[in-house]
Amino acid sequence: MEAVQKKRSFLSNLKLQTYLMITPTVLMIVLFGIYPILYVLFYSFTNYNGMSAPDFVGFTNYIRVLQDSSWWLTVKNTFQIGIVVSLIQVPIALILAIMVSGKLKASGFFRAVLFLPSITSTAIMGIVFYFLFASYNGYVNEILIAANMIENPISWLGDGLMAKGVIVSFLSWHDIGFFMLLFLAALQKIPGDVYESAKIDGANTLQTFMKITVPMLGKMFQIISMLSIVNALKLFDSVKSLTNGGPGSDTEVMTMYIYRYFFENTGIPQQGYASAVSIVATLIVGGVAIIYLLFTKKMNYED
Amino acid sequence: MNLKKLAVFGMAMTVGLTSLVGCGSKQEGSEAAAQTEGSTGSKQEIKMWSKASGTDPALDAIITAFNESQDKYTVKYEGYGDNYANVVNMALTSGDAPDIFELGGNFSVPTLIEQKLIAPVGDVITEDMKADIFEPVFNQIELYGDMYSIPTRVTAFRLLYNKDLFEAAGLNPEAPPTTLEEMREMAKIITEKGEGKSYGFGLYLGAGNIWERVLDPMTVAANVAGEYGFDFTTGQFDITKQQRLLEFYVDLAKDGSLFPGYETLAVDPMRSNFAQGNVGMYIDGNWTSGLYSTQIKTDINWGTAAIPVFADETYTKGLGFAGVDFAVASSSKNQEGAKEFLRFLLQNSEIAQQFKAEPKTYLPANDVAALPVEEAGLQGLEYNFKLDDIAPLPMTIQDNIAVEGDNRNKVFTNLFLKIVTGENVDLTKELETLTQRYNDALAKALEAGTVKESDIKIEGFKLEER
Numbered sequence: 001m002e003a004v005q006k007k008r009s010f011l012s013n014l015k016l017q018t019y020l021m022i023t024p025t026v027l028m029i030v031l032f033g034i035y036p037i038l039y040v041l042f043y044s045f046t047n048y049n050g051m052s053a054p055d056f057v058g059f060t061n062y063i064r065v066l067q068d069s070s071w072w073l074t075v076k077n078t079f080q081i082g083i084v085v086s087l088i089q090v091p092i093a094l095i096l097a098i099m100v101s102g103k104l105k106a107s108g109f110f111r112a113v114l115f116l117p118s119i120t121s122t123a124i125m126g127i128v129f130y131f132l133f134a135s136y137n138g139y140v141n142e143i144l145i146a147a148n149m150i151e152n153p154i155s156w157l158g159d160g161l162m163a164k165g166v167i168v169s170f171l172s173w174h175d176i177g178f179f180m181l182l183f184l185a186a187l188q189k190i191p192g193d194v195y196e197s198a199k200i201d202g203a204n205t206l207q208t209f210m211k212i213t214v215p216m217l218g219k220m221f222q223i224i225s226m227l228s229i230v231n232a233l234k235l236f237d238s239v240k241s242l243t244n245g246g247p248g249s250d251t252e253v254m255t256m257y258i259y260r261y262f263f264e265n266t267g268i269p270q271q272g273y274a275s276a277v278s279i280v281a282t283l284i285v286g287g288v289a290i291i292y293l294l295f296t297k298k299m300n301y302e303d
Numbered sequence: 304m305n306l307k308k309l310a311v312f313g314m315a316m317t318v319g320l321t322s323l324v325g326c327g328s329k330q331e332g333s334e335a336a337a338q339t340e341g342s343t344g345s346k347q348e349i350k351m352w353s354k355a356s357g358t359d360p361a362l363d364a365i366i367t368a369f370n371e372s373q374d375k376y377t378v379k380y381e382g383y384g385d386n387y388a389n390v391v392n393m394a395l396t397s398g399d400a401p402d403i404f405e406l407g408g409n410f411s412v413p414t415l416i417e418q419k420l421i422a423p424v425g426d427v428i429t430e431d432m433k434a435d436i437f438e439p440v441f442n443q444i445e446l447y448g449d450m451y452s453i454p455t456r457v458t459a460f461r462l463l464y465n466k467d468l469f470e471a472a473g474l475n476p477e478a479p480p481t482t483l484e485e486m487r488e489m490a491k492i493i494t495e496k497g498e499g500k501s502y503g504f505g506l507y508l509g510a511g512n513i514w515e516r517v518l519d520p521m522t523v524a525a526n527v528a529g530e531y532g533f534d535f536t537t538g539q540f541d542i543t544k545q546q547r548l549l550e551f552y553v554d555l556a557k558d559g560s561l562f563p564g565y566e567t568l569a570v571d572p573m574r575s576n577f578a579q580g581n582v583g584m585y586i587d588g589n590w591t592s593g594l595y596s597t598q599i600k601t602d603i604n605w606g607t608a609a610i611p612v613f614a615d616e617t618y619t620k621g622l623g624f625a626g627v628d629f630a631v632a633s634s635s636k637n638q639e640g641a642k643e644f645l646r647f648l649l650q651n652s653e654i655a656q657q658f659k660a661e662p663k664t665y666l667p668a669n670d671v672a673a674l675p676v677e678e679a680g681l682q683g684l685e686y687n688f689k690l691d692d693i694a695p696l697p698m699t700i701q702d703n704i705a706v707e708g709d710n711r712n713k714v715f716t717n718l719f720l721k722i723v724t725g726e727n728v729d730l731t732k733e734l735e736t737l738t739q740r741y742n743d744a745l746a747k748a749l750e751a752g753t754v755k756e757s758d759i760k761i762e763g764f765k766l767e768e769r
Binding site: 016017020021023024049050051052064068070134135136153155157158159243244246247248249263264265266267268269270273 | 417
């Protein structure tokens, strides 16, 4: 009797089962997430060339990062693109979500169509957009010339500002559907009777939107905006396939700078320095996220 | 109830342990495979890695011939394509290195030697082989009194031009430009006649090492300076010597002769546009003879010529490289076999010539008359495979130093674009700052011993006499 009781309580030990279930995921996160970050942190204090033993140099790499004007240029590019992209993506995604949240027959179709770009690969669609906006035989130029809107082909990707514009358009096209879906989910949570009572009180569409929808979205709005900003700061494959940082360094973003130092540099590899740069990038992105969360604390309506 | 709890517990255990078991069986699998590979019959396996991303039927034919010609060794070849340098670095440091590997992809050979990662291979070349081999490459690969790699090809950059576009523009298709001033004129004419469909010159700034292709070969051929403006008599960089050429390309851009999209054009789109007949002239490697008959099909008539220099300069010896050179890893247990294979490779390259696909200029076979030009239907062979007007430099300095800040290629591209878009740039001052950064990096490398002064400062060295 005792033996059976013991066995039962061991097997039915919920804690043990839970821990075993999450072991693979935790192991993956530690092995492939945390451990490499600690390694990079270690290398950032060394002068590592990929072959010889790393040789400790203290904070030299970090001082060099602070003085590296090319690096801060990429930070500026990343923020420029990131802020504009978020300012476009979030409001439009919200408006689209409201428009398709109705009970129209076609709303299901529109939801699918708007969401479709998000499931395509950013790298491949980046290459497609490169061909669309190419200066020679590019589709956009051909269409504009055929419609008599311009006479000579425009060099979309040849000018720094326009290249950034192309990247912003690409990212908006690609990700709006995804954020729209998140907003849809959030909108479903708002109880219908609040809208009804507003209608009875005579509120028009704009007032309903500003005074009810936006405040009640609260926490979701905060999270979705943060997602949009942080995603933009971590940008890589779309920019790599669209412009490769060009023209010159005008569209080079933080991640591409790091990639360049690790994989594309001539001469002896400077992996210690590249590690320091990536730690600084992580701190920047983390810092932005924390600042954003602090500033938008009052958005948490439920709390 | 008991059964259900048992089932859930069992599942939890399985999921929990899958991660460990999964990893374990992978290792077992690869160990078992390695064991069977290592002992294919009684032949020792030699692993050979290269940077090639496509198949190489010529090399495969030589490897098959080697494997069949003796029964001690069998060579297994793999091309790693992109990311090659990282793959090899990891293999070398983890002790899992291949026996033979290609040194392409920015390896710092002195560092490899200092870390004792590659073995000296001077004994691969016997005395009787020396007569057939293009001697100047020895200068480039001999370090610290021995050879540490075996080159299998001599590479150089050439001017490629579209004979059809030349004819359509009223230019003589058999008379490519010999001076840069001529090239500029011809580019203008071709662009004019092209009317937006074709352009005179293709500059592909999207290629990371573009200036090593379109600028360094000219400074070297004209005896102005070495790569990156290096001066082997003073042992220092002087990048201001390359200012005139950078300004030349700016002039080409301002003429409107550059193929549009040049700001971000990568090498493959450049080649496909050339193959489609949209570009009059551009600069590429001498291995394009094989490329344009295999990877990129083309219907145009094209030719190759020597890289032009300024009219007041004389073309002496173009810049050549010991190409596709193979090193033997020190950790290899089959060093004798590896060296035997490399010897076989050099002595039997006529096997490669049977291939229409891609003739390789393995060193002994650089006799243009011996190449199957007619049958192979390849173009541009005569100039691409001429070796009497090129020679390597004593050392590729830029691969052996660590420069702080953007490297020369990136700086040149940025300056070029700034000037073309009309910004005010003090080019001389910028190049002087760049030179300073390179010389600082060189000083650090000398101090650390990665580069030895005797390698870079050569008494009475003359570019034209190398």
